[in-house]
Amino acid sequence: MKPSSRFSGIVYIDSLLAARKLDGCEGQNVCLFEEGEIRTTPSAVDITPEYAVLAILGKRNQEFLGNLFPQKKENDAALIRLAFSRWGTQLTEYLTGEFSLLIWERPSRQLWVFRDRFGLLPFYYIFQPNGFFCFADRIAALSKFTKNIAGLDPQKIKEYLTPPSSYQPFSDRTFYRNVKAALPGHVLHIKGSTVMQEAYWTLDPGQFRNHTESERIEQFKTLFFASVERCIDGFNTVGTHLSGGLDSSSIACVARQFRESVATFYVNPGVASTDETFYVDSVVKKIHPRHFEVHPRQNMYEALSQLTELFDRPDHFVTASGFLLASADQAKAIGCDLMLTGHDGDSVVGHGNQLLDTYFQTRDWTNLQWALKAYATARDLRTLDPDWLLLTPEQREYRYRQYFFYKELWKILKTKNLSQFFQTAQLIRRKFAFSYTDFMQFIQGIIVSKFHRRPLGSLLTNELVYYSGEPDTNAEALYQTMEDEYVFQFRAITNQAYIDVIEQMYHIGLHYGHAYAHPFFDEKLVELSLAIPERMKFGDGMGRESLRRALKGILPEEVRTRGFKTCFNEYGLLTFKELYLQTQEVFTEEHTLWRWVNRTHFLQIKDLIFNPKIPVFNKMSHCNSANRVLYLGIWLDQLKNREE
Template sequence: MGGIAGIIRFDGRPVELSDMAAIETLLVHRGTVNRYSHKQGTLFAFNSTLDVDINAGIYAVADAADGSQPGASNSLVDNYLQRGFSSFNQLNADFAIALWDDRRQTLVCARDLLGVKPLYYVHRPGSFCAFATEIKALLAIGEVIVKPNRHKYREYLTWATAYVPYSADTFYETIYSVLPGHYLQLTSSHSQVGAYWKPDLSRVSGLTEAADYATLFREDFTQAIDIRMGNKSHVGSHLSGGLDSSSVSCVAQHRLLAQDRPSLHTFTIDTGLASTDESTYVQAVVEKWKPVHHTVQPVPDVLTSILEINRLFDRPEQFILPSSFHLSVSVKARSVGCDSILTGHDGDSVITTGFDYLDQLIDQEDWEGVQQACRQRISQPGQNLTHVSPKWLSLSEREKFETYVLYTVGAEVVSRFKHRPFLTFLRTLVAQQQRFELSTASMMTYCIQRIRDKIVHRALIDSAFTPAFQRLSAPLPTSATEGLSACLSAENPVPLIQIINTTNVLCNEQLEHMGAYYGHQYTFPFFDKRVVEVGLATPAWVNFDQGRGRGLIRQGLQTVLPLAVSNRLTKANFVEYGNLTAQQLYQATREQIASPSHEIWDIIDRSVFNEILTIVCNGRIPIQKKTRYNWLLSRIIYLSLWLSALPKRS
């Protein structure tokens, strides 16, 4: 474990002893504290790096994952003195860094590019600034006002149809987060944020063959896992049976065996539902590599687990599946003595399916290429594209081709011509029909389905806010990762917003908090800097892999993954489990939130809430149509529980 904190005073006052004691008490679970005080403040390093150069007037603390300490050849301060902010770009590590530059009277903070290591701060111009690995350490400072940030609710409780950039705002007014991939400068009078991350794509620029990309990915991914296992005694790994978790588990056990170290502990969560059963793929991994395998069940009391994670994380639950799911692994990992947990969390945002290759072909008007790619996509053995058509498995090969072409090309035609005259749109659609030799029946079916979808879409609920809350003035613009994402996405095949976004970063932060309390370090090999760079620079056609998708993994790790996993084209569906837990959570909290005076009803319209609840609990509605409603109901309850537990000091 590890963590950092500090208080810097600009007003000449000493740091309060009570504030220092509170910080040490609240972060004690992160390790033994090393404290350094100077004339303007105090720095805390909990099992972390403390680096001081009195002659240069630089005082620094850094929380970095074991095995990837920043400044391997030089000290943290030396790196900063030599390279300034660009020194952060030299690090391939999960890190949070804070430096007090006494000569410039400036506090400099920085985080790794995916925000695995959290870092939050308070800045009161002319008075003081403070930073910490956990928000609760800042809330304990006597001068910090504990006031919820109502503007954050809008983002938290709105069903998003696009990636949301990660912003510096937190659920508390006056407390902010250092942005991933950025540095922050704080002085007595102002603050300034800048991006330090500049991806190095030179390793990829000369590659031309799919096998070369796959080889580079394998090398970088293996190194990422080696670094994250470092000198850990007992390493664990999530193993769901999917490509991401299986890749992490297989490579980790392969490396541990080669290094003659204790075997990997793998953890699978069994919900007891057929829709989430991936035991066939899990067993294939276990049989091939013989890790120490554990099957656990979700913590049965969903409400208790939500309250626990709200307490640990200092804000409402973030996961779509409640943390009863994740706590079960942490509890078991602690019982068997794991000091590190590897996870394949959101590997598919880094190593993509490549299915946007079809969009690229359409943009280039390479219709022969589009036809070939569509045929490759539908011809893969075991391919089940029920999201394209519920009747997919019963369709003939010709019907599958027509349906998929219309799903892919038709959607593009609609998006391009929806604002043009209807006759122009119709002529374009007819041209596509002739080009792909589509039947009139399939065209009619497609058009009718589009009309139905449009009617249904109008009735979808995206949020449940009261009219008064809807009228709440928009927040002032704050710093966010949007600028970095926009800048880099224009240059690379994979849009950076797909990787650095609110969902990913907050899930990273939450797992990091959870691990700190349960005695293990959560690590994310897919979010390694070099792995991300390979993912950003790999052309879509490589990942498309002749219609299979995830080509870098399937080709790069084909000798490590079991054949059953390497060839699988499906993913487990947790909508049914999410629906059951949402209903269970409502039943456990209905009396608590029923009171008309509960603060949640200042934010949420009861009638819309009841409409969402009806959909979630209606057994006649297909489970696949409940995803957003499970999400909305759960998050409204998560927020209500957090508000009830919020400290009342102000």
Template sequence: MEADTDAALYAVADVTVFEPSSTESHFVGNYTLNGFSSFNQLNADFAVALWDARRQTLVCARDLLGVKPLYYVHRPGSFCAFATEIKALLAIGEVVVKPNQHKFREYLTWPKAYVPYSSETFYETIYSVLPGHYLQVSSRDSQVTAYWKPDLSRINGLIDADDYAALFREEFTEAVNARMLGKSQVGAHLSGGLDSSSVSCVAQHLLMAQGRPSVHTFNIDTGLASTDESVYVQEVIRQWNPVHHTVQPEPDVLASILEINRLFDRPEHFIIPSSFHLSVSIKARQIGCDCILTGHDGDSVITTGFDYLDQLIDRGDWDELQRACQQTVSQPNRNLTYVSDKWLSLSDRAKYEKYILYIVGAEVVSRFKGEPLTRFLHTLSSQKQRFNLSTTAILTYCIKRISDKIAHRVLIDSAFSPAFRQLSTPLLQPTTQGLNACLSPESPVPVSQIINTTNVICNEQLDHIGAYYGHQYSFPFFDKRVVEVGLATPAWVSFDEGRGRGLIRHGLQTVLPPAIVDRLTKANFVEYGNLSAQQLYQATHEQFALPGHEIWEVIDRPVFNEIVAIVFNSRIPIQQKTRYNWLLSRIIYLSLWLSTLSKGS
């Protein structure tokens, strides 16, 4: 606890500071001098609660990415309690343990866009402090306000791509270094992708320069060819020689889910269960790691830059769009199966036509939907001439759009029962959606891409797992200054002439192995997610198949059975099962959580 008795201020905090000039004990002093803006000045992962006795107000705040969790209960006129784990609040006798059904609606609906992080939790009356916000609580009421205002001033003077890459290299290297200070044994996820490789290579480069023990890297081997990235992992090992460990996901998926429920105080969150993370954490505990660095979702911060194509369409810069599309498809080893499942067998000309129609065609359709057919055909004809497209390519594209629409018109987005659908509309709760207003219009990357429920909950979940297994999970890509660089980098810099991730490829080209710098592919975990969903269903269906299980108050059994049939149907292409793996897994996660909640009550 930190206190300033003269000012009658007291603070408790869970904080890791990443700037040498700041310390963990500065919350009271900074708040006294600068008020709520002091939270924005700190580059740290933190959850803090300050009691301002003069105003009889409790102030709670979290870091901008919500790496450190902070939950609270407020009963006006009675009491307020806060904690970094929900289970601490559940232990208070005055807190009624009741599932929040409104949260089920968000949790079990297939998302078509980024879902803002909400203050609601899976428990009624228990709330979460929003990332990048502060909460003021008095005896009568509470108020939530955003404090985060990105400082983009140091980026404004940059001119060319090398300037941006150099600044990213400087900020990212410092972010990794700051997270290793004071740690005796550093671990890092290493999948072989750009993000995890960047973290692992920079960490090992710094540790060697400082004469410290090598980083322990962890790669998860599922045993499936579709997820195998060992070629790229070996490139990192060959260049930097970390202490490497290959681990397998925990074999008992059900046991892993129950463990997450216990640690996390809510249902599991991912298609691929956190047996992934548990396997690494168990191994890291055996080794004695006190820190695990992860590149989790670095591509939300340091983006691909392919929104540059949308910007060209909006500007009507057709010549540059044509050149950019040609650059994209001409990259060696580019495999755009989402454009065509036969991509690798297409000629260069066919690749160009399919890709530019993929980019431009949807825009033409959306802009001229509802317009007379003659105008639509005229526009399509103009695009045909402008981009030198063949009639065959356009006809093929149109036929594919029609067939896709027919095939996908009955996609299942949720499996709620009729009774659950009739529940009253959820009350509006504070969310991170408002943070978008904090950015200037010139900032190319939307905050919703970075701060959303999936990202924040992953951060919270890893924090809980790490705390239990004795190490701290840390996210260099979510460093405040790194995030600001990503927000202010123009899309054309990130686009990198069709390669994408320009900041990493140029900024870290002297640290990353050439094979990683040039990598254009990503592992595909849909097959593993499908197998995990099947295994989980087989292990649990008898437990919640009885008519009286709580899950059937939420889920419609015939729709659920339809989802199960799709997940287990070997004739359906694996790539079409993602949402069904997601729905089945989450329904099971929720049913297990409800069961354990009932037993606990």
């Protein structure tokens, strides 16, 4: 399988190295200049005595700049050259959506890289101070210019195998020690041996602060419709994932407003607990698309091997990405050139769950009592009780209320602040008939649960546990100037894991010949969503109220009013078991995987997952980590095969 990329190239910072640059022939996809070369389509590169420019632009940016500079509207890179000459590094204020830019100022030998705000286009690079800067949208494509890729980064492997306890900002660290990733929403500046990255994305949610609730709902609808329309503009055959959930269903229904024909793809794993057919069918009946029901590939090992080769690193999905490949296979078969996704509608729209904490911290007992009842009534909380859906509304309210208060009291007790614990417990007891006996039973339950779910030992080898790599550069600067009330949600929207998923889909699309677009990732929509108060997001307990109200009449009511997601726990366990059995003979005791992973502890966790006596919920944190071990092993095998 040949690596596929949209752009790659090299710039020689050192003029002496430039004189000895790699030989190449100028052609349709290779543009040579005195200090290097750029490989991409002709319209994405522009060389003048002052600049060498690479520009990959989305259609919205092409049209905006083309209207400003009509004499160069056929060449994206020339448009960016003119924009940079006019606005300098402030040009990002005029760009939205998808873009990836490299500008080499030839007389001053300065280099600038601008990556879009959501990381829609990957940008990887290797920089040798005072030497060269090579770059590409695929890590494998860097090998055209340097052999200096080899060498894994143990810190990245450690992070990959260690579940994060909170949202992590995007980092420039990759699995390869010498390869870095440009940060979304940042400008990278290189001069000589100096490298600087500075955040250019600043948000203004305050512009929506004084708007009424009805105005915000109408604005949300307008912005969401506009984002979907922009995503599909210029494409011929539009497809969209359709899982039956609120996000993908919203995308499909709105896309149908703009196209007579839309293809929808439902990946059915064939497991009863994950069956979304009822909700999918309600969308199909509503919009009458070309609908396809597909199934994950049968051979999980082969699917992951293909994905890993496309992605140049281990799989990043919690459940193996046979889902994405199954829909991509069908999309290619019918000639789709665009696939819409609902990623990451959850974070952008917001659930309003912080409302409960706010009411508790401010001791607003009346509103807290209402919110707890609404939450328990609307949500699927089978993680608390496997029989949750069989409980009466009163039983649900009591069960969740007790859980919520005991959880908060447990937090206080862990701080060893007994005075605060008893004061808070007394307040809750007076307001909500709190029982100390019940609380002690709850604490006992937590201890038992943590015993069942605790790792049987670190999955990391001792060497990796104590390894501490070089500091990375991350996107923390994005949050420094933001008002506190917006930070938590914005961290969720821009966290490392979600951008990893975007990059993974990008690489799949390169191989299959279609683009992926994510309409929830729209700058104005994000600003508006941040400004919407938690109480409004919370609604009547289901959460995501702004989207539900904005799409009333557009979405089927069965989907619009559903208060829970399908649980993929059972399917996740099945895929792990299948993949383990398929790789059991591959990952022998001598396999390089065990240089990074403690094999004894992994096998103990495997036994726990295979144990039918342990409840499914108590296996899931182990299952997710164990899956990543297998994904890592598949990738390590591919690296070895390439070297051979």
